[in-house]
Amino acid sequence: MTVAPHTLELGYSPCPNDTFIFYALQAGLVPAPAPVHEVLAGVQTLNEWAAAGRLPLTKISYRAAFEVLDHYALLRAGGALGRGAGPLVVARRPLEDLSGLRVASPGRLTTAELLLRLAWPQAVPVPVPFREVMAAVERGEYGGQPLDAGLIIHESRFTYPQHGLVAVRDMGSWWEQETGLPLPLGAILVRRDLPADVQRAAEQAIRDSVAYAWAHQAEALAYVRQHAGEDDETVVRGHIDLYVNEYSLDLGDTGERAVQELYRRGVEAGALRAGASALFLP
Structure with missing residues (x-):
C-alpha cells in the first residue's frame, strides 16, 4: 500500500494561463491526492528548480523539461500547446x-x-x-x-x-x-519518485482544475488578477484564450506527436541530449 504525501508543492508562474489552470487545484476545489501548495516563480527560476528536482509537481518550458526526464515525467494535462501562440x-x-x-x-x-x-x-x-x-x-x-x-x-x-x-x-x-503540428510551450511535470497512484491522481486533478476554471471563469479570473503583471483586462483574457485550450485538458495523440517532434528535432540539431527515459507518465 502506497502512502500519499501530506502536501504537494506545485510550481507555476504568475502568468494568466497558469493561474487560470491551477486556480481550482490550489484552492482545494477539485479532488487531489494531497492538499496542493502553490509555489509561484518566474519561468527561469522554475526551470532551474526542476534541474535540482526541488518540486514534486511543476510547470516549466518544454525545452527545460527535456533536460530533466531522468527524474520527472511529462503529464498530459495542464500544459501549454497552441497554434499561432508561439514566441x-x-x-x-x-x-x-x-x-x-x-x-x-x-x-x-x-x-x-x-x-x-x-x-x-x-x-x-x-x-x-x-x-x-x-x-x-x-x-x-x-x-x-x-x-x-x-x-x-x-x-x-x-x-x-x-x-x-x-x-x-x-x-x-x-x-x-x-x-503541421501545434507548438509545445509549457510542460507539466511530476517527479518520478512519487508513488505511481499519486502521479496518476495528480494528472487527473490538474485535468479537473482546467475543467473547473472553464466552468467558473469569473471565479478563476479573480485569482488570475491577483497575480497578473498586466492590468488590461483584454490582455489578460487574450493571454488565457491563447494558451488555455483543448491541449491543456489533454494532449491527445496530436499533442504527444508535437512534443516528440520538438524533442527529436532538438536532439538532431545538437541542442538537446538524447535520453533513455520515456517522455510521458505511463
Whole structure:
C-alpha cells in the first residue's frame, strides 16, 4: 500500500494561463491526492528548480523539461500547446535573416531559444530576463552590449507595439509551417519518485482544475488578477484564450506527436541530449 504525501508543492508562474489552470487545484476545489501548495516563480527560476528536482509537481518550458526526464515525467494535462501562440521575434525595424545577429532570449532553457536555434542556427542568443526583453530591444542594448532583436513571450505578445517594435517572425507559425503540428510551450511535470497512484491522481486533478476554471471563469479570473503583471483586462483574457485550450485538458495523440517532434528535432540539431527515459507518465 502506497502512502500519499501530506502536501504537494506545485510550481507555476504568475502568468494568466497558469493561474487560470491551477486556480481550482490550489484552492482545494477539485479532488487531489494531497492538499496542493502553490509555489509561484518566474519561468527561469522554475526551470532551474526542476534541474535540482526541488518540486514534486511543476510547470516549466518544454525545452527545460527535456533536460530533466531522468527524474520527472511529462503529464498530459495542464500544459501549454497552441497554434499561432508561439514566441515572437521583435526588432526596431523589419529583418529577414537573424544569422549572426544578437537576439535577446528569455533563457537557455526556454522553448523560445530552442526554436531560435532550430530556425536560425547562426543567431547569437543573449540571455535577458523576459520582462526586460522589450525595453532592451527598444534601447538596442543590454548590459552595455548591442542587441539586434529579441524573443518575447507571455503578455509581451500583446504589448510590443507600445515599445515601437515590429514583429520579425512568429515562431509558432514557423513551427506549424515546418511540422503541421501545434507548438509545445509549457510542460507539466511530476517527479518520478512519487508513488505511481499519486502521479496518476495528480494528472487527473490538474485535468479537473482546467475543467473547473472553464466552468467558473469569473471565479478563476479573480485569482488570475491577483497575480497578473498586466492590468488590461483584454490582455489578460487574450493571454488565457491563447494558451488555455483543448491541449491543456489533454494532449491527445496530436499533442504527444508535437512534443516528440520538438524533442527529436532538438536532439538532431545538437541542442538537446538524447535520453533513455520515456517522455510521458505511463
